[in-house]
Amino acid sequence: MLYVSCALFGDRCQLTTVFQSLVVALVVGRLDYCNSILAVLPASLIRRLRSAQKAAAWLIFRIWRYDHVTHALISLNWLRVPERILLKIAVLTYQ
Secondary structure, X not given: OHHHHHHHHOOOOOOOHHHHXXXXXXXXXXXXXXXXXXXXXXXXXXXXXXXXXXXXXXXXXXXXXOOOOHHHHHHOOOOOHHHHHHHHHHHHHHO
């Protein structure tokens, strides 16, 4: 995906709001899909979802893979995957 952004935005690979919106739409949309089913997943599968979320933050902020991603998630206002699942279930239950 980063290769595509470099091809679209030139040699400098500038981060644009369009690229950020695209990554957010693709990743967050999949993380929020079927939260009632995701609530009963084992921790090993939740870790896979978490790694997808971290990869999206790496793409958006262009940070190294082994750097901490916590500050990037906070600046994007993203919850961790287990917290996100519980929040979505609570919102559905409240409605």
